[in-house]
Amino acid sequence: MTIYDSMARAPRVFAPRVPPRVGLFVCGLTPYDEAHVGHGRVFVVFDMVARALRRWGYRVFYVQNVTNVDDKVIVRAAEQEEDPLALSDRHFVSYLHSMERLGVRSVNYYPYATDYLPEILEQIQQLIDREAAYIATDGSVYFSVARFPGYGRLSGQKVEALVPGARVEADARKHAPEDFVIWKAATPGEPEWESPWGPGRPGWHVEDTAITNRLLGPRYDLHGAALDLIFPHHEAEIALAESATGQAPLVNYWMHGGLLMMNGEKMSKSLGNVSSLEGAIDEYGPAVLRFFYLNAGYRSPLDFDPDLSLTEAREAYERLARPAGRIAELLARDGEERAGRELPEVDEAASEALVEELDETLSNDFNSREAIALLFGWTRRWSENLPGLSEFSGEALRLLEAPYRWAEEVLGLFPRADSTRSGAWATVVPVAIRARARARARGDYAEADRIRDELRAAGVALEDDASGTRWDAARE
């Protein structure tokens, strides 16, 4: 399989350092506010990456940090008169809830920055010992960019070019304007921890490198995030970790996802053009949202139009989900031993070949869009047989279903579990359907339509086809 490596700026064949183990780190949130649809994209993409790698036999240890103490958290907490750590906790729990709904369950561990103070202090001390960092007059500690020759390689930036950019703040505490803080001296009223250099709190970049060094080691396989973090954050991670440990490279493969765009701009809180992740899940459902994300190359910018994008994604998704759901329904009801027609041999082979092709397609830098196109092809091929689907044997249905099960495993689409059909509805609705069928049989369409309308009003949609009447949760 190949992965597009941002450091090499080219696709590279993936080879973990110690197969079959894969260390994967993805930059997580700074939970000072609710997550938006743009955040969802990255985390769904890397969920797919982890799922795929595991399917292909790798043992992935997936770590995603939580920057629970940071300027933004502190500022927001002050505004709301809330404890900063309580605020980030609250938003992180809400984030986890969204992830659970989205089926993002591949992360092994979400380390909190504040749980790694010993590691952070140790790394800062190493940097000072190696003279890569220095203590400022106020007790802050800065990393000296000049001490790391490789600085700028990932982003293509030249250190000299940063200075005329004029957005690097001149600061008397720094030896050079491009230096960045790794330990911030305490400000009264803000969270602080003891350190050899006085009370303070960790800078942003060093949290990640202290955590990965502890959990994944001085060198690891895969680092992912959206591309807006390349500079300065990932550049700083490389400089810090490699300077502290003396080992390189920190990361073997860098993956950067494209941004989610809204009205031609990056969706971001600072621009205010955000669409809430939880709200999008509420309105369209997790599967449609996942489909929307994975229906584009992960590296491309993706346009989000609050009115159109998810509506379109829903139409497309349901085109696949309906037949997939129908097959799953039959199998759930009758089991795989159900009797019926077998598939012709050639189609049996086609099912197996398609699953292989799906793996192959995805192994080309996680080309989920191409994989989805293959699923459409498969669906189109079989959907003309749908009304007669119930004639097939369990084994035949299983073969028809295999590509959708692949998609469930790797893309998280077409989940078999369907809660809308359970509960009281499952007993009531079929009774109503039978009553309506009797009305239709005697030509009493007024009564038949009345039953359908009443169910509709109660949130249940009926559909007739050659095999009878099906029902599902109605959508608005």
Next chain:
RNA sequence: GCCAAGGUGGCAGAAUGGUUAAUGCGACGGACUGCAGAUCCGUUUCCUGGGGGUUCGAUUCCCUCCCUUGGCUCCA
């Protein structure tokens, strides 16, 4: 200004040094249906930002220009 990522049909978005450039959405026509929905079939001519170059052949590789977005020490 510097660095990076992009520019493909009405829209969203793939791919490839080579027959008619995926797939989906939308639109239109038809089949099916008591109706609705879903589904199926068909149509959707004109799409690879501009200009050079390499090549038998370029949308793909190279150069250059234009445009959009991101980053340039808060950002998924």
